[in-house]
Amino acid sequence: MKYVHIGLIGCGSISESHLKAYAANPLVKLVAVCDLKPERAQAIAERYQIPHTYTDYRELLANPEIEAVSICTWNNSHAEISIAALQAGKNVLCEKPLCKTVEEALEIEQAVRQSGKLLQVGYVRRHASNIEVLKRFIDAGDLGEIYYAKASLVRRLGNPGGWFADRERSGGGPLIDIGVHVIDLCWYLMGKPKAVSVSGNTYSKLGNRSNIENYDFYQAADYDASKNTVEDMANALVRFENGASLMVDVSFSLHARTDSAQVSIFGDRGGAEIEPKLSIATEQHNTIINIDPQITRPGFDFQDSFNREIHHFVDNCLGKSQNICPVEDGVEMIKILNAIYRSAAEGREIRLDGEDTNATEQ
Numbered sequence: 001m002k003y004v005h006i007g008l009i010g011c012g013s014i015s016e017s018h019l020k021a022y023a024a025n026p027l028v029k030l031v032a033v034c035d036l037k038p039e040r041a042q043a044i045a046e047r048y049q050i051p052h053t054y055t056d057y058r059e060l061l062a063n064p065e066i067e068a069v070s071i072c073t074w075n076n077s078h079a080e081i082s083i084a085a086l087q088a089g090k091n092v093l094c095e096k097p098l099c100k101t102v103e104e105a106l107e108i109e110q111a112v113r114q115s116g117k118l119l120q121v122g123y124v125r126r127h128a129s130n131i132e133v134l135k136r137f138i139d140a141g142d143l144g145e146i147y148y149a150k151a152s153l154v155r156r157l158g159n160p161g162g163w164f165a166d167r168e169r170s171g172g173g174p175l176i177d178i179g180v181h182v183i184d185l186c187w188y189l190m191g192k193p194k195a196v197s198v199s200g201n202t203y204s205k206l207g208n209r210s211n212i213e214n215y216d217f218y219q220a221a222d223y224d225a226s227k228n229t230v231e232d233m234a235n236a237l238v239r240f241e242n243g244a245s246l247m248v249d250v251s252f253s254l255h256a257r258t259d260s261a262q263v264s265i266f267g268d269r270g271g272a273e274i275e276p277k278l279s280i281a282t283e284q285h286n287t288i289i290n291i292d293p294q295i296t297r298p299g300f301d302f303q304d305s306f307n308r309e310i311h312h313f314v315d316n317c318l319g320k321s322q323n324i325c326p327v328e329d330g331v332e333m334i335k336i337l338n339a340i341y342r343s344a345a346e347g348r349e350i351r352l353d354g355e356d357t358n359a360t361e362q
């Protein structure tokens with residue numbers, strides 16, 4: 001039996017989802033983990049019976065047994081570690097977002113080309129089983145031409161603090177952290193049209209709301225509310241070359257009555273609601289009909305989607321499948337996200353088709 005020998009870098013919150021998925025995959029041997037904090041790497045190694053631990057990712061990459069790595073570190077190190085891993089001859093699964101800037105994204109893309117190795121961007125939502133089902137309907141033409149998408153992920157109290165709230169390490173707030181998931185998902189389902197312009201707004205009105213009591217929320221492994229340099233919320237309109245458009249709004253802090261997740265796409269033959277759960281709208285015989293696919297997971301199932309993402313990565317490493325989240329898709333998303341931040345900062349629409357020079361720089 002051919003195994004894939006895995007190293008994991010960054011042993012914080014999301015690493016558990018990767019490790020559970022690797023541990024459940026019979027084609028995987030977990031070889032090493034690495035974290036800046038030795039006790040964190042050690043605890044994970046003990047829990048998953050992983051033989052090697054490191055605090056310097058370069059030492060992990062120097063281990064010849066390791067063929068592929070999961071990068072689960074802060075966003076500011078994704079580019080450096082991805083490039084080093086590719087140059088060391090490892091295949092890479094890099095958590096979203098691919099990196100912070102367009103310049104970094106292009107460097108990673110070049111490293112993929114030069115190394116001939118694989119880089120899969122951690123767009124976990126693409127792997128959700130309801131998305132695979134919907135993709136079949138889309139590919140069969142059941143939705144027709146998809147010309148509009150609407151994505152909203154609202155957290156009223158959801159700034160995870162720590163590095164997430166430090167723009168230097170994260171690259172931004174809810175837009176780059178959770179917006180990336182739903183913008184990518186819509187873009188993927190729309191057939192990856194070329195973005196030509198974006199118009200965006202960001203707001204920093206409420207701060208991280210660390211004053212709120214008696215309400216639990218997601219916190220980074222090293223939660224610290226003392227620093228917050230990211231936006232509370234962002235909204236944007238993205239226009240595509242084929243005339244399609246995407247509207248998005250996302251927040252860490254907002255005076256909303258509830259948290260909510262709503263993602264929909266609309267075509268000229270049918271539409272689909274993706275969040276909170278998959279449902280398709282169309283018409284037949286002059287009658288509007290809603291189709292509710294009878295599937296085990298009609299909504300986004302977090303761990304199941306990670307299991308599927310990692311199953312795909314392992315199959316890609318073994319040459320059994322074609323990477324559905326290539327580096328180019330990471331580059332395109334960083335261009336869109338950075339242009340939204342720039343649009344918000346400059347208070348104008350930013351063109352991505354060449355009219356705005358340096359349009360993609362933050």
Ligand SMILES: NC(=O)c1ccc[n+]([C@@H]2O[C@H](COP(=O)([O-])OP(=O)(O)OC[C@H]3O[C@@H](n4cnc5c(N)ncnc54)[C@H](O)[C@@H]3O)[C@@H](O)[C@H]2O)c1
Binds near residue numbers: 040124
């Ligand atoms: N796909 C998803 O749904 C999802 C969900 C949460 C987080 N993420 C992504 O996963 C990554 C990590 O997020 P998290 O929530 O686990 O954060 P976290 O703070 O809980 O964990 C990050 C870990 O990385 C370690 N680290 C940072 N830089 C390092 C370096 N250079 N070398 C070794 N270790 C390093 C830190 O010490 C920490 O233990 C981020 O890129 C985030 O965007 C993805």
